[in-house]
Amino acid sequence: MQTIIQNLVFGLFVGSIYGIGALGLSLVFGVLKLLNVAHGEFVMIGAYACYWIFVGLGIDPFLSLVIVLPLMFGLGLIFNTLLFEPLTRLETETKIRNSLLVSFGLGLVLQNGAQLWWTGDERSVQTSYAGLGFNIGGVVFPYTRLATFALTLIAIFALWFLLQHTRLGKAIRATAEDWEAATQAGINIRWIYLVTFGLGVACAGIAGVLLAVTFGFQPNIGFVWTLKALIVVVLAGTGSVFGAFPAGLLLGLAEAVSGLTIGADYREVVGLLLFLTVLLVRPQGLFGKE
Amino acid sequence: MMLEIQELSASYGDLPALRQVSLKADAGKIVALIGPNGAGKTTLLRTIVGLHRPTAGAVLLDGKPLHHIPAHQIIEHGIALVPEGRRLFGGMTVLENLQVGAYSERARKVQAQAFKQVFEIFPVLAERRDSLARTLSGGMQQMLAIGRALVASPRILLLDEPSLGLAPIMVQNIFTVVQRINRDGTTVFLVEQNARTALELAHDAYILEQGRIVGHNSAAAMLKDEQVRQAYLGYGGKAEG
Numbered sequence: 001m002q003t004i005i006q007n008l009v010f011g012l013f014v015g016s017i018y019g020i021g022a023l024g025l026s027l028v029f030g031v032l033k034l035l036n037v038a039h040g041e042f043v044m045i046g047a048y049a050c051y052w053i054f055v056g057l058g059i060d061p062f063l064s065l066v067i068v069l070p071l072m073f074g075l076g077l078i079f080n081t082l083l084f085e086p087l088t089r090l091e092t093e094t095k096i097r098n099s100l101l102v103s104f105g106l107g108l109v110l111q112n113g114a115q116l117w118w119t120g121d122e123r124s125v126q127t128s129y130a131g132l133g134f135n136i137g138g139v140v141f142p143y144t145r146l147a148t149f150a151l152t153l154i155a156i157f158a159l160w161f162l163l164q165h166t167r168l169g170k171a172i173r174a175t176a177e178d179w180e181a182a183t184q185a186g187i188n189i190r191w192i193y194l195v196t197f198g199l200g201v202a203c204a205g206i207a208g209v210l211l212a213v214t215f216g217f218q219p220n221i222g223f224v225w226t227l228k229a230l231i232v233v234v235l236a237g238t239g240s241v242f243g244a245f246p247a248g249l250l251l252g253l254a255e256a257v258s259g260l261t262i263g264a265d266y267r268e269v270v271g272l273l274l275f276l277t278v279l280l281v282r283p284q285g286l287f288g289k290e
Numbered sequence: 291m292m293l294e295i296q297e298l299s300a301s302y303g304d305l306p307a308l309r310q311v312s313l314k315a316d317a318g319k320i321v322a323l324i325g326p327n328g329a330g331k332t333t334l335l336r337t338i339v340g341l342h343r344p345t346a347g348a349v350l351l352d353g354k355p356l357h358h359i360p361a362h363q364i365i366e367h368g369i370a371l372v373p374e375g376r377r378l379f380g381g382m383t384v385l386e387n388l389q390v391g392a393y394s395e396r397a398r399k400v401q402a403q404a405f406k407q408v409f410e411i412f413p414v415l416a417e418r419r420d421s422l423a424r425t426l427s428g429g430m431q432q433m434l435a436i437g438r439a440l441v442a443s444p445r446i447l448l449l450d451e452p453s454l455g456l457a458p459i460m461v462q463n464i465f466t467v468v469q470r471i472n473r474d475g476t477t478v479f480l481v482e483q484n485a486r487t488a489l490e491l492a493h494d495a496y497i498l499e500q501g502r503i504v505g506h507n508s509a510a511a512m513l514k515d516e517q518v519r520q521a522y523l524g525y526g527g528k529a530e531g
């Protein structure tokens with residue numbers, strides 16, 4: 001019984017990382033209408049950024065967010081300007097297709113670059129308090145995992161507040177709904193696309209940092225993280241940006257359950273099964289509208 | 291003189307949609323543009339506001355060319371469009387739609403006052419301020435679409451078939467409001483298929499057919515014109531006797 005609960009608890013913690021990662025992908029898809037399959041590579045870069053800041057500067061991984069966040073946001077601005085901005089002028093269908101090609105290529109370049117610079121060695125961030133935590137009835141709650149969960153909640157609240165209650169956020173939502181009407185109101189949608197892409201990459205950066213304190217990682221993890229983010233986005237429903245968080249938790253739980261029942265080796269398969277089931281039974285996603 | 295279109299041509303790929311369209315909307319007037327479905331009315335409005343690029347010709351505001359200005363800056367020059375089909379932000383509230391309408395620098399200068407004016411013209415928008423736009427009735431959606439354009443206190447308001455899909459009583463309502471907005475000093479350029487009501491309201495009118503201006507007169511004269519009556523006002527020459 002304890003093992004089961006322990007697994008579910010860890011599933012939730014991991015799921016919160018899936019949630020914040022997928023949120024970034026969903027936001028970019030919802031506003032720019034393009035699919036960035038290099039999203040997982042940005043998660044990977046976030047993890048390495050955290051690692052090098054920890055190793056090189058001795059800064060606590062959670063604190064490193066103060067550096068990693070603006071860094072990733074800036075990276076998003078650069079890649080949007082270089083690669084994705086030219087796509088935004090295309091018709092929706094061509095845009096999605098071309099964005100797949102462009103971001104697939106970008107993902108390969110980033111992965112190989114990381115391999116070259118940082119080698120394929122597995123890295124992990126071991127803080128002094130890594131093993132600590134508290135224990136409720138035999139179920140362990142490590143501090144790092146609790147901090148991870150809390151940080152994802154804070155990040156999501158911050159993003160929610162931005163989108164819901166600021167002038168910029170309303171402009172982003174308006175652009176997502178109807179970019180022509182938004183343009184008529186005076187919104188420079190190219191600027192909105194730029195900022196939104198930066199925010200999406202920053203979300204990947206948060207996921208990267210939190211992943212670095214949770215798992216070991218290598219340059220090739222990007223693919224899996226893109227896949228998980230895609231699964232979560234479809235689970236949530238593509239129109240439901242904030243649905244990504246509960247959907248991320250759900251994927252984390254589902255993986256935990258599968259780890260208990262059919263073995264950890266099949267974790268990825270369970271995610272895909274969940275993905276296919278939702279597509280068949282409820283194509284608009286769990287939190288999407290018809 | 292305020293808005294002037296000179297020899298404007300536009301196309302979709304190889305298919306021309308506007309052919310050397312010229313017209314004027316004088317300050318303070320209501321100018322109607324009528325014409326059958328597919329004539330190019332929407333294309334004309336979209337070209338004026340920079341959403342569609344012309345192949346030739348010019349759009350002038352007070353003599354200054356507009357067509358090189360990015361679409362998002364058109365509103366700063368005081369031109370607001372109420373688009374065909376309303377194009378509201380359906381997942382946002384009434385108030386948020388108006389706030390987005392007030393995004394421009396121009397709107398921000400007069401925001402409080404403009405909101406007050408909009409709520410005065412459309413009290414129902416104040417009552418429903420927290421409702422999602424997509425939950426409103428067609429008539430209220432049209433009011434919101436007009437309100438969203440008005441909060442930027444435009445000098446000229448372009449309306450693309452505001453009566454489309456509305457019940458007759460609501461059509462009257464909307465046109466009364468348009469008249470009031472005009473009396474308050476805003477120039478109105480009204481595109482309509484509902485020709486009779488548009489002509490009753492307007493000072494000046496143009497007819498667009500297959501991308502060409504084929505008629506221009508005072509609205510009053512057009513209402514009496516036999517050809518216009520037959521083609522646009524639903525009087526078969528014989529039935530009318």
Ligand SMILES: Nc1ncnc2c1ncn2[C@@H]1O[C@H](COP(=O)(O)OP(=O)(O)O)[C@@H](O)[C@H]1O
Pocket residue numbers: 302307325326327328329330331332333334
């Ligand atoms: N996006 C588009 N792509 C191709 N052709 C279009 C497009 N929009 C309109 N058209 C064509 O341009 C012509 C004018 O259309 P439109 O400006 O919508 O006319 P109206 O508003 O008077 O009904 C029509 O023949 C229409 O089929």
Ligand SMILES: [Mg+2]
Pocket residue numbers: 331332333374451
């Ligand atoms: Mg039209």
